[in-house]
Amino acid sequence: MNVSWDHHHGRPGSPIHRLGAAPKLGFALLLIVATVLMPIEHRAWFAGVAGVLLLTVLLSRLPLLFLARRLLMLSPFVLGVVLVNAWQPAGRANWLALAVKSGLCLLTVILVSNTTPFSQILRVLKSIRVPSLLITTIALMHRYLFVLLDESERMRRARASRTFTQRRPFHWHTLGTVVGQLFIRASERAERIYDAMCARGWK
Amino acid sequence: MHIPDGFIDGKTAAVSAALSAAGVGLALRQVRRELPARKAPLLGLSAAFLFAAQMVNFPVAGGTSGHLVGGTLVAALLGPSAAVVVVTTVLIVQCFLFQDGGVTALGANIFNMAILNSVVGYAVYRAVCHWLTGIRGRVTAIAFAAWCATVVSAISCAGQLAWSGTIPWAAAFPAMAAVHLFIGVGEGLISGLVFLAVYRARPDLIVETQAGGGPKRFGELVRQGLLATLGVAVFVAPFACSWPDGLDSVAGKFGIKHTLAAPLWPAPAPDYQVPGMHWAVGATAVAGAIGSLVVFALALLMGRWLVPKSTES
Numbered sequence: 280m281n282v283s284w285d286h287h288h289g290r291p292g293s294p295i296h297r298l299g300a301a302p303k304l305g306f307a308l309l310l311i312v313a314t315v316l317m318p319i320e321h322r323a324w325f326a327g328v329a330g331v332l333l334l335t336v337l338l339s340r341l342p343l344l345f346l347a348r349r350l351l352m353l354s355p356f357v358l359g360v361v362l363v364n365a366w367q368p369a370g371r372a373n374w375l376a377l378a379v380k381s382g383l384c385l386l387t388v389i390l391v392s393n394t395t396p397f398s399q400i401l402r403v404l405k406s407i408r409v410p411s412l413l414i415t416t417i418a419l420m421h422r423y424l425f426v427l428l429d430e431s432e433r434m435r436r437a438r439a440s441r442t443f444t445q446r447r448p449f450h451w452h453t454l455g456t457v458v459g460q461l462f463i464r465a466s467e468r469a470e471r472i473y474d475a476m477c478a479r480g481w482k
Numbered sequence: 483m484h485i486p487d488g489f490i491d492g493k494t495a496a497v498s499a500a501l502s503a504a505g506v507g508l509a510l511r512q513v514r515r516e517l518p519a520r521k522a523p524l525l526g527l528s529a530a531f532l533f534a535a536q537m538v539n540f541p542v543a544g545g546t547s548g549h550l551v552g553g554t555l556v557a558a559l560l561g562p563s564a565a566v567v568v569v570t571t572v573l574i575v576q577c578f579l580f581q582d583g584g585v586t587a588l589g590a591n592i593f594n595m596a597i598l599n600s601v602v603g604y605a606v607y608r609a610v611c612h613w614l615t616g617i618r619g620r621v622t623a624i625a626f627a628a629w630c631a632t633v634v635s636a637i638s639c640a641g642q643l644a645w646s647g648t649i650p651w652a653a654a655f656p657a658m659a660a661v662h663l664f665i666g667v668g669e670g671l672i673s674g675l676v677f678l679a680v681y682r683a684r685p686d687l688i689v690e691t692q693a694g695g696g697p698k699r700f701g702e703l704v705r706q707g708l709l710a711t712l713g714v715a716v717f718v719a720p721f722a723c724s725w726p727d728g729l730d731s732v733a734g735k736f737g738i739k740h741t742l743a744a745p746l747w748p749a750p751a752p753d754y755q756v757p758g759m760h761w762a763v764g765a766t767a768v769a770g771a772i773g774s775l776v777v778f779a780l781a782l783l784m785g786r787w788l789v790p791k792s793t794e795s
Contacts, residue, residue: 308585315586316492349581356483363649363657377648380488381584388487388581400578410510412525416571419526420533424575427527427534435538451540452788455675458535458550462559462680465531466687469524476523 295339300399307391311384319376487584491646499589501713505597509566529571548668554603554628555673561689562604569596594635601706603631622785625670629777632669636662641717651721656766
């Protein structure tokens with residue numbers, strides 16, 4: 280029934296999981312910024328970063344298959360940029376630089392987000408004085424994201440069991456109504472949440 | 483349109499991060515001022531809704547499917563500043579939790595998809611609504627606005643990639659703009675359908691239809707519009723060699739009008755003096771200008787078709 284979006288892989292006991300969120304995030308950010316800014320000629324730097332990341336992968340005991348699948352999942356946007364680049368005269372060197380840099384950065388973010396609970400990331404954001412309204416919004420979104428995904432899946436199933444034809448214009452119209460209904464349900468839920476927050480002394 | 487890490491360089495990332503921080507800060511201040519406390523959880527829930535809605539696939543010809551992006555839709559439902567906050571939240575969560583879009587590119591992604599998309603979409607929406615009244619006019623307005631916003635975001639994204647030296651402008655602009663001329667049609671259609679569904683079931687949920695005719699948005703739109711214009715000026719203008727005199731003065735005087743005119747930009751092909759190498763850029767610009775007329779006609783037809791005369795109110 281539940282849409283499963285389990286994003287905490289590996290063993291929570293690993294040394295990487297146990298590291299404090301703030302130093303981990305700070306180090307990852309530093310690594311990413313430095314990797315993006317570094318000219319591609321400095322091969323040693325990129326090899327070093329790759330080494331550090333591989334060590335982290337091994338220490339964190341994340342499933343390797345999961346990591347590989349996530350790394351190779353390219354968005355249409357990336358594919359488009361690569362295709363356009365392939366036509367350019369200096370395309371190949373450029374393409375290699377893009378692949379190395381974005382691959383290393385992607386692996387860094389995957390590692391951090393899979394070894395750090397989201398609530399700790401929020402606490403770090405709070406400690407660096409990100410506006411509280413934004414943090415509340417992010418926290419609520421994270422909390423209800425999976426609830427609404429579930430709800431949308433239930434609505435999809437209900438619709439699939441009731442509509443017989445899928446002529447295209449009609450189908451779009453139905454989907455539009457379903458998404459609109461999802462917004463209405465989200466708004467009504469927001470009202471209930473506010474009441475519940477007030478009942479617990481939120482001001 | 484989520485730019486990953488490594489696709490844009492340091493200066494582009496820094497400039498777009500600064501612009502985004504300013505834009506999100508302004509939006510947060512505005513939202514805090516006008517949103518009643520009762521509605522505070524609505525922002526988070528709308529962000530969760532937007533994420534879930536992006537998972538719903540709409541079938542397109544040939545077995546492919548598209549999905550909602552939603553900046554304009556949320557702007558029309560909740561107002562532009564709330565939309566900036568909501569889409570920014572979605573982008574932050576997508577970046578950290580689902581690795582969709584890079585950390586260093588977060589500023590650029592927020593600028594394109596949260597700020598530019600919401601502000602341009604909302605400005606076009608209000609302009610068309612002013613002219614076409616009734617729910618029919620609103621559906622037309624939101625469909626056209628969503629198309630414009632999608633194309634402008636794509637052009638800004640192409641500008642950032644070109645400024646970073648990832649892809650030359652002559653290749654980035656035609657590719658991004660051409661693809662999004664079509665994607666935008668789908669986005670407009672979905673946005674119109676969803677808006678109509680909400681309007682029919684719970685018109686009271688839509689901020690603009692609430693008693694009192696909705697809050698005054700002009701000042702808010704001017705500030706955000708200036709910011710959006712500044713970004714477009716930095717990212718896109720350097721590549722338009724024969725921009726009509728002094729972008730800065732135009733932007734300063736007509737912040738909003740400039741944003742409104744942005745979908746039609748880059749202006750007619752004759753401005754492009756070099757047909758040989760840059761023919762694709764000119765051709766895309768012409769296609770965009772013609773496309774906007776075609777899409778507007780389509781949006782009008784859609785409004786007529788979806789909303790029968792008898793239910794028009």
